[in-house]
Amino acid sequence: MDSRVGKDGRDGGAGGVTRAIRDDIIRGVHAPGARLAEEALSARYGVSRVPVREALRTLEAEGFVARRPYAGVVVAALDDAEAEDLVEIRSLLEPLGAARAAVRHTPEQLGRLKELVALADDALAAGRLEELARLNSRFHEVLAQASGSRTLTELITQLRWKMEWVYTAKLPRRAQDSWSEHREIVAVLESGDPDKAARVVTRHIGKGRGAHRPADPQAIAMDPDPED
Amino acid sequence: MDSRVGKDGRDGGAGGVTRAIRDDIIRGVHAPGARLAEEALSARYGVSRVPVREALRTLEAEGFVARRPYAGVVVAALDDAEAEDLVEIRSLLEPLGAARAAVRHTPEQLGRLKELVALADDALAAGRLEELARLNSRFHEVLAQASGSRTLTELITQLRWKMEWVYTAKLPRRAQDSWSEHREIVAVLESGDPDKAARVVTRHIGKGRGAHRPADPQAIAMDPDPED
DNA sequence: TCGGGCACGATTGTATACAATCAAGGTGGC
DNA sequence: GCCACCTTGATTGTATACAATCGTGCCCGA
Numbered sequence A, B: 001m002d003s004r005v006g007k008d009g010r011d012g013g014a015g016g017v018t019r020a021i022r023d024d025i026i027r028g029v030h031a032p033g034a035r036l037a038e039e040a041l042s043a044r045y046g047v048s049r050v051p052v053r054e055a056l057r058t059l060e061a062e063g064f065v066a067r068r069p070y071a072g073v074v075v076a077a078l079d080d081a082e083a084e085d086l087v088e089i090r091s092l093l094e095p096l097g098a099a100r101a102a103v104r105h106t107p108e109q110l111g112r113l114k115e116l117v118a119l120a121d122d123a124l125a126a127g128r129l130e131e132l133a134r135l136n137s138r139f140h141e142v143l144a145q146a147s148g149s150r151t152l153t154e155l156i157t158q159l160r161w162k163m164e165w166v167y168t169a170k171l172p173r174r175a176q177d178s179w180s181e182h183r184e185i186v187a188v189l190e191s192g193d194p195d196k197a198a199r200v201v202t203r204h205i206g207k208g209r210g211a212h213r214p215a216d217p218q219a220i221a222m223d224p225d226p227e228d
Numbered sequence C: 001t002c003g004g005g006c007a008c009g010a011t012t013g014t015a016t017a018c019a020a021t022c023a024a025g026g027t028g029g030c
Numbered sequence D: 001g002c003c004a005c006c007t008t009g010a011t012t013g014t015a016t017a018c019a020a021t022c023g024t025g026c027c028c029g030a
Helices: A014-026 A038-045 A049-062 A080-104 A107-126 A129-145 A150-166 A178-191 A194-205 A217-221 B014-026 B038-045 B049-062 B080-104 B107-126 B129-145 B150-166 B178-191 B194-205 B217-221
Strands: A065-068 A072-075 B065-068 B072-075
Touching: A014 A038, A014 A049, A014 A150, A038 A049, A049 A065, A049 B049, A080 A129, A080 A150, A080 A194, A080 B080, A080 B150, A107 A129, A107 A178, A129 A150, A129 A178, A150 B080, A150 B150, A178 A194, B014 B038, B014 B049, B014 B150, B038 B049, B049 B065, B080 B129, B080 B150, B080 B194, B107 B129, B107 B178, B129 B150, B129 B178, B178 B194
Parallel strands: none
Antiparallel strands: A065 A072, B065 B072
16 A cells, blocks of 8 residues: 555645645544654655645644644544534535525536536446545535635635545445436526525535524434535 | 744744744735745745745645745735625624534633723723724634634634735724624623524624625625724 | 747755754652 | 653754756747
8 A cells, every 4th residue: 555646746746745645634544633743654655754744734724633833743633513513614605605606607617517417427327436426526626616716615625525534434325316406506506596506505415494503413313424 | 124033932933934924914015916935935034945835835725825836826816706705704604603602612711701801991991902903803713712613713713814814904993893792792602592692793793684695785885894 | 030949047846964842761869 | 669850762843955847038040
């Protein structure tokens, strides 16, 4: 198992290490609470300590690791309350992004979303679930970009990473239901109605009414899920 | 004008440079679009390029600078639409934080908030407006921390930095009105009602009804403001 | 005169070497 | 035996040196 980052990444270098470490954290390779020694990481990913340190700085700002001076970094651990907060925050921001997207989306983005829906149809028919998950991520990524707001896009993307991280253990559920809703989202975007876009995405996220109320137990029992 | 970072910072080092550069960006010392050459920064802040690079990685993740491989970093520029989005996002997240704080706040945090209100009374009576601005930042910082969610705290803090950045030109308005509302917030927190806390903070932020609707022109004309 | 191509300078990305700091274990005294 | 103190090892933080890459301006030819 060699995780060293190849020379093929489009970015200069350390960015690739950042992605590699982040992916390994999300996939559980580096468990929450685990200490990440710089030299061990540099050996594992095949670069020196400098890119590793820069990657850790990025991951710290993103909230995946915690850093204490002269005491090293550890993988962050999200307790249940924080996981619920992530769901709540996402249920606020992604509808906002959809409302923006309904007004600001470019034709290219709309076309890309339609293309993804079509690809998902094929993947679903062929029963390729892994493909479906990847397409799902892409769909929400493009949807966020369509908001036209860099801040919103980055926040939503990072929230989805965190969601994937939290729910990484319980993998492939509900992967097939969501694409009919995705198609609906595309249609609403095309209509250009921001309020309707926000409502549809709110329902899609799986967490309706109750804006600032802590998620009620029943909603949690529904187990909202990154695969939507 | 010597901006070099002193040895007295509580953190090991590069963290201090991060704060210094961020402050200078917010204060407009480094204008939006300006190129930040690493060597120039290391000379200016009195450290080598390594801490500078790490600081830039943090600031990139926070959205203050943009980085392109082998092309250097430039200070990010927020257009009007993005500025409005910041207001909107904040108007969603800070009430959520207040609702959490109403349930989760610690006695220490509540005491600290009351103390800040009292200090603001004195500062107001003495007419020290700069002191008031600093206390205002601290108040909202502690309020965010009282949410008990690391994610929420960091998001809200970063949003306030960005707001301060955007509205940095037009400085000392409305600094005196907000503290009566701050006192009200403390009272609501103490009562422990999350919905009421969210409503009060929403009103305090200055942007009421219309959750996912783009801010209407009238609301923008009111000129929402970090000094609240 | 204008366009293509190449060499050069400047800047970013990376690696190695060194200094500062912390934690743990040993040692001496009581 | 126990506690304070120090020493030592390991790890982080920083500085310097080197490699990779990009933009620029000059040169040359048509």
